[in-house]
Amino acid sequence: MSETGDPLEWYRRMQRLRRFEARAAALVESGEIVGAVHEYTGEEAVAVGVCAALREDDIITSTHRGHGHILAKGGEPRRMFAELLGRESGYNRGRGGSMHIADFSRGIYGANGIVGAGAPMACGAAHAFRTRAEDRVAVPFFGDGAMNQGVLLESFNLAVLLSLPVVFVCENNGIAITSSTEEMTPGGVAPRAAGFGLPSRSVDGMDVRAVHEAATTAVRRARAGGGPSFIECRTVRYSVHNIAAGALPRESRSEAFMEAARRRDPIERLAGELDRERGWRQGERTEIDENVEGELDAAVEFARAGRRPDAKTALDFMYAATYPDFPARGWEP
Amino acid sequence: MRTLTYVAALNEALHQAMAEDDSVMVLGENIRNGVRAETRGLDERFAPGRVLDMPISEAAFTGFANGAAMAGLRPVVEFQVASLIFPAFDQIVNQAAKLRLMLGGQGRLPVTFFLMGAGAGGGRAGQHSDNPYPFLMHAGVKTVIPATPEDAKGLLLAAIFEDDPVALVAPANLLGEESEVPEEAYRTPLAHGVRRREGRDVTICAVGHLVPAALAAAERLASAGMEAEVWDPRSLLPFDKAGLAASVAKTGRLVVADDSGRTCGFAAEVSSLMAERCFEFLKAPIKRVTRADVTISYSTPIEAAALPGDEEIEGAVRAVMGHTEPAPGSTPVHG
Numbered sequence: 001m002s003e004t005g006d007p008l009e010w011y012r013r014m015q016r017l018r019r020f021e022a023r024a025a026a027l028v029e030s031g032e033i034v035g036a037v038h039e040y041t042g043e044e045a046v047a048v049g050v051c052a053a054l055r056e057d058d059i060i061t062s063t064h065r066g067h068g069h070i071l072a073k074g075g076e077p078r079r080m081f082a083e084l085l086g087r088e089s090g091y092n093r094g095r096g097g098s099m100h101i102a103d104f105s106r107g108i109y110g111a112n113g114i115v116g117a118g119a120p121m122a123c124g125a126a127h128a129f130r131t132r133a134e135d136r137v138a139v140p141f142f143g144d145g146a147m148n149q150g151v152l153l154e155s156f157n158l159a160v161l162l163s164l165p166v167v168f169v170c171e172n173n174g175i176a177i178t179s180s181t182e183e184m185t186p187g188g189v190a191p192r193a194a195g196f197g198l199p200s201r202s203v204d205g206m207d208v209r210a211v212h213e214a215a216t217t218a219v220r221r222a223r224a225g226g227g228p229s230f231i232e233c234r235t236v237r238y239s240v241h242n243i244a245a246g247a248l249p250r251e252s253r254s255e256a257f258m259e260a261a262r263r264r265d266p267i268e269r270l271a272g273e274l275d276r277e278r279g280w281r282q283g284e285r286t287e288i289d290e291n292v293e294g295e296l297d298a299a300v301e302f303a304r305a306g307r308r309p310d311a312k313t314a315l316d317f318m319y320a321a322t323y324p325d326f327p328a329r330g331w332e333p
Numbered sequence: 334m335r336t337l338t339y340v341a342a343l344n345e346a347l348h349q350a351m352a353e354d355d356s357v358m359v360l361g362e363n364i365r366n367g368v369r370a371e372t373r374g375l376d377e378r379f380a381p382g383r384v385l386d387m388p389i390s391e392a393a394f395t396g397f398a399n400g401a402a403m404a405g406l407r408p409v410v411e412f413q414v415a416s417l418i419f420p421a422f423d424q425i426v427n428q429a430a431k432l433r434l435m436l437g438g439q440g441r442l443p444v445t446f447f448l449m450g451a452g453a454g455g456g457r458a459g460q461h462s463d464n465p466y467p468f469l470m471h472a473g474v475k476t477v478i479p480a481t482p483e484d485a486k487g488l489l490l491a492a493i494f495e496d497d498p499v500a501l502v503a504p505a506n507l508l509g510e511e512s513e514v515p516e517e518a519y520r521t522p523l524a525h526g527v528r529r530r531e532g533r534d535v536t537i538c539a540v541g542h543l544v545p546a547a548l549a550a551a552e553r554l555a556s557a558g559m560e561a562e563v564w565d566p567r568s569l570l571p572f573d574k575a576g577l578a579a580s581v582a583k584t585g586r587l588v589v590a591d592d593s594g595r596t597c598g599f600a601a602e603v604s605s606l607m608a609e610r611c612f613e614f615l616k617a618p619i620k621r622v623t624r625a626d627v628t629i630s631y632s633t634p635i636e637a638a639a640l641p642g643d644e645e646i647e648g649a650v651r652a653v654m655g656h657t658e659p660a661p662g663s664t665p666v667h668g
């Protein structure tokens with residue numbers, strides 16, 4: 001999705017993320033999605049604010065909670081839903097599901113089921129860009145939980161040492177499944193990154209403007225050869241950690257906390273600001289929302305119409321270069 | 334033909350690969366300034382970004398190589414010691430090995446995991462003596478282990494230009510071996526084993542530094558009238574099943590010599606493969622010669638006692654040669 005400083009477009013993109021997740025949750029509920037889904041709801045300003053500062057040829061790595069990043073970077077809802085439904089028409093031909101969606105043509109180097117694992121890959125990609133004298137930037141997204149993964153901390157060091165065009169984006173939603181960030185990450189998130197020599201900022205992740213402004217500065221610096229930096233976006237996930245068919249959602253946070261969080265809602269906040277600054281035309285907001293709904297309804301229909309992979313293809317795609325009798329089957333045919 | 338040491342052959346392969354293709358890069362610990370012979374001269378010859386000294390961060394620099402590969406480079410990641418793949422295992426097993434299928438065939442991961450100085454001997458003790466190839470094979474990582482300088486060069490070039498992750502295991506005990514190596518660049522194909530010695534009585538499938546050990550054993554056995562065929566798979570995954578099966582079908586006996594753990598090891602896999610494929614040709618049970626399932630000790634006598642060598646291979650061959658099939662209708666004796 002292209003770079004944009006237009007708040008109305010941010011609004012549209014945030015709505016797309018939120019309503020995508022509402023549909024994904026419904027598809028989990030109906031049993032059409034077989035695996036787990038980690039909803040991005042509540043955190044939309046982070047993905048949209050950051051990706052609106054990126055060019056189409058910049059790359060991101062994403063997380064288990066990846067739908068938002070992928071949509072914000074231009075991922076097509078219909079191919080995402082098709083992936084969630086395990087269809088051949090999905091981004092990964094149904095081989096990956098929610099946690100592994102990738103679209104290399106749009107610089108989406110994949111969601112990732114392993115906390116922190118995308119960060120070193122983003123560093124490597126950034127290095128590749130630099131060796132070819134391309135002014136592309138790599139942005140690894142990760143949660144606060146990743147701040148305690150060795151590979152992420154090692155990646156901070158690598159990025160500084162090699163002065164890579166990387167912008168690390170930490171989505172600090174205050175919690176990792178049920179563990180509080182405050183408790184698990186002594187010293188705080190942004191100061192920890194600063195300790196590696198990374199220019200480090202902490203912004204209100206419920207404010208798309210603040211996120212976009214911080215990301216624009218960091219991306220500009222990286223693109224101009226000024227090296228890596230770090231942005232902590234303080235946000236809230238509205239949903240439970242994840243949902244899956246038949247699983248009981250458990251919420252460890254208090255009702256009062258959740259209520260207070262929803263009062264900081266990033267979409268309502270931007271809508272309010274737009275109202276004060278320029279005023280909504282009669283029906284303008286509804287029109288945008290309905291357009292998004294229509295696009296997503298069509299996307300779900302596209303996904304449902306897709307076919308499931310043929311059982312005969314279960315061994316496909318493991319390797320680019322194959323050999324006779326390789327990869328091995330589990331039993332003699 | 335001129336001769337090269339194993340390590341010089343590896344070095345020549347890196348030079349030739351980098352000269353042939355700008356996207357090839359080498360990264361790892363202490364690789365610049367010619368400290369290590371296999372990377373000698375690369376930093377003087379090629380652009381700085383193509384020869385990277387990394388901090389002691391195996392997980393991150395392996396992930397870095399994965400990402401660089403996704404973005405179009407062909408990185409060679411050196412692990413200073415084979416056991417150092419373990420700190421990087423998530424990036425090797427969960428990422429590199431799985432990504433292609435998981436992403437439905439999107440992207441390319443032409444990364445080489447270059448495991449220098451694999452194996453035991455000389456008091457390297459518990460954490461520097463592993464031959465961790467069964468872990469890699471189990472994870473689906475293509476894995477090769479050259480036994481000669483010629484194959485060291487050809488397999489490293491093949492690994493670098495394969496469009497999938499490939500691990501190349503360079504046994505510490507072979508690095509100083511010297512033999513003829515062609516000067517031009519050539520690629521030794523994966524999934525092609527090679528017969529190192531012809532014989533009619535028994536096949537010894539030997540891996541890495543056990544190839545010369547098997548050849549030494551075969552010479553002694555020959556003077557006792559037993560002709561052993563020595564077969565070097567070179568490529569453990571993919572494995573040349575048909576090549577070994579042809580040899581076993583001819584000799585009717587198989588000893589597998591592999592210096593990795595006995596349980597779920599490479600020899601275990603080859604034995605079961607050949608039992609499935611060649612049962613009707615077998616005149617004796619297949620025998621494995623492997624490491625004991627223990628941590629390798631420092632002190633020489635107990636280090637050696639856990640490791641397979643030419644004598645153990647010879648003993649196993651004598652055992653399968655001495656095996657006589659039970660007469661029809663007799664009951665097997667257990668004990």
Ligand SMILES: Cc1ncc(C[n+]2csc(CCOP(=O)(O)OP(=O)(O)O)c2C)c(N)n1
Binds near residue numbers: 064146
């Ligand atoms: C390395 C690793 N350890 C554990 C898990 C299991 N796990 C999945 S999500 C998660 C919490 C992650 O928290 P955070 O990074 O803050 O992201 P959030 O879920 O809050 O978006 C854990 C522990 C994992 N996927 N990877």
